[in-house]
Amino acid sequence: MSSSSIHLQITFWLLIISPLAISRIFPTNQTLLILPLTTQNIHNSSSTILLQRRRSSPSFKILFTHGVTLTASLTAGSPPQTITMVLDTGSELSWLHCKRFSAHTSIFNHAKSSSYTSLPCSSPVCTTQTQDLTNPATCDHKSNLCHVAVSYVDGSSMDGNLAQETFRIGSLTRPATSFGCMDLSSSTTPEEDGKTTGLMGMNRGRLSFVNQMGLSKFSYCISGSDSTGVLVLGDASYPSLPPLKYTPLVTKMDRLPYWDRFAYTVQFQGIRVGSKLLPIPNSNFVPDHSGAGQTIFDSGTQFTFLLAPVYNILKTEFTQQTKSILTVDPSFVYQTALDLCFRVGSTKPDFSKLPTVSLMFAGAELTVSGQKLLYPVPGSGPEQKYCFTFGNSELEGIEMFIIGNHHQQNVWMEYDLAQRKVGFANDVKCSQASQLLGSSGLYGHTV
Template identity: 55%
Template sequence: MGTSKFNQILLLFFHLHLLQISCSVFVHSKKQSNLSPTIMFELKSQQIPSGSIRRPTSKLPFHHNVSLTVSLLAGTPPQRVTMVLDTGSELSWLHCKKTPNVNSLFNPLHSTSYSQIPCSSPVCQTRTRDFTIPASCDPNKLCHVLVSYADASSMEGTLAMDNFQMGGSSIPGTFFGCMDQGFSSSESDSMTTGLLGMNRGSLSFVTQMNYPKFSYCISGRDASGVLLFGEVNFAWLKPRSYTPMVKITSHLPYYDRVAYSVQFEGIKVGGKILSLPKSILQPDHTGAGQTMVDSGTQFTFLLGPVYTALKNEYLAQTRGKLKELGDPNFVFQGAMDLCYRVPLTQKSYPVLPTVTLMFKDAEMSVSAERLLYRVPGEVRGSDGVHCFTFGNSDLLGVEAYIIGHHHQQNMWMEFDLVQSRVGLAEVRCDLASQRLGLGL
């Protein structure tokens, strides 16, 4: 799905600032033999075994507000860049300065290791096939790439290659988009923030790094977190529940083959399982209805019939506890129409029914403050407007279930690319950062 998604971005230092809140193309495995046993990613790293090659576990802290962002170095000499962490996108990109007097994130003219990819390159011709819009040839015979997102934002430019650095670890020859044109709901985001594509595509950052797995943990308390590449074996971390990734190799019009898709099996509200036909929770013959774990989207979106069933049950179970907004014309972010009035003087919510998303062999429970979100700037008399943090995909024109990062807070999220599974474990992410020595 991607960036700027529904006006949200993620940062890799886990500086969470949604690009509207999730790193290249490697044809072969990169054996980084020049690395020391321990690699420092902003703070520190821990070496762990991975197959026959000992790969370091790399840790990066991050912060978030609407998106998750991380801080990297790009080019030679290195330029510091901020990128949104997006498990729903493939191509990483930076806003590039190619003309004078233009603000940008990255200046390729100042990098001696920067190179542009010609449209005749096999990378341009074959490795962009999973893009929503395949690459083309620009007037200069360079590989032209364009990425677009569900909130109607888009970026376009040239496929390029340069060196990236993460905590002292050099990642040479990484493919990314050097973007110089685009439309964003927030121009400041497009100029000052890039995107770190982290899905399973051949040009994604994690694929190019050739790490077998990565994990992240988002704190709901202090807008911080950690992104970690490599194995995770910490005594304080609860055992993960693993749900297998769903893979469909056929080209279907509404199916993203390189997304982190999981099998959605149902929803519980306050312990009550909603009556939903299994067929509506699975992709149909067009690919519509897949369930994607997406750090590039803030909230969670469900297909219309499932959203309606959840909304009605939540209304029934909160009647008398919460006061409905009563404004049928107010829809937050164009897809979230269940909103409440909460007194500005009220410091906490009443006890609310937990909403549990059920996947094959794993569950994700959403409770307390993660169930409601105060809409900035919206006041009705002496009340603030707080909206239910689930939305209707149909209103966005998206044919999929999207599990956003807001509901991944205080969950250890592990993406195992070798065994093709997603691991979940409840954890206090602020304490996890401290235990990993990030000091956030």
């Protein structure tokens, strides 16, 4: 989640089932776990999650459903406690609520764990590795413990101590995993945030969960209307997967005011609406001396946000190409930054008539079409309103381009930390996860 995150919420509940069922589905030369999944969100949907570990290259496959935030269920501590963590490619430090507040229904009770360790100020993790974080750790001199804090533009913030604990996902166990054990919390949406135990940071930093768990690659495929999909932790080399186009990650290790050094940063090169390439100067996509203008992929942000000069050109062109089928409502703005909204009435718009918006990166294009272009505003009354799913990042207080998860629906997304690249394939039927993963026998059903 970047500092601008508009959350996506899913909950995974994992339960190991019979090894006999495993042997009927998968080849016997692989070590496998199959885990049912229940999601709890505004859609109250559910599915099945599968986890597979190969002997040579660990790979974990998860069939999931999604709503507002993607939340994985795993265990931490000794004996294990079930926790739920929001999966976030836009941040590094993982953290858990360690103190119960009025709205929190899920906390991690570190006092009951024999493997929990609070890190002192002198710990090398505290003095060295936390320097990667946006807010480096400080020393709480009263307790001599390493103090960590995270904050977001929406007003949410967490404070606590850096600690280490044993985390487990199925058969994958990692002792001494560093995380923030938070005892102070401030949230603009306390009831929603209180449903999860914490956040799982998945960016490229040394303290990110994916790095600490020893995984160099992960992928996901989020479907559209039926809210199902698949998450792969590890390698997803299956013949039945569509060919991916890759764009290299931009690496800049300078500390700049508006630059996130460990985000999944790519080079934005242009936008096409229908067949028209928008007249946007290349300089508008190049970060300036302060780091402003960075382009990142962020699973913790719902929509896509563009800097004002680029957004305004896209807004004008999309309005022009849709003026015969959509009626602009100039007085309506959704969630601060989505300021191109339309009065639709009692019937849905004809999505097939909307022009495709193509986001062009070095070596690859991400296409946004159909229902992904317009978002139905909840509770907007008898005269339904739909808003353009691109927003003005400056209205959100962001100095970067953010490609959100809504525009990643029905796109196979791969994050390759080792090769420093992001790959994706457009127009994938993510709901058909069993077919995507081919002969491995993966499948999903509602439970």
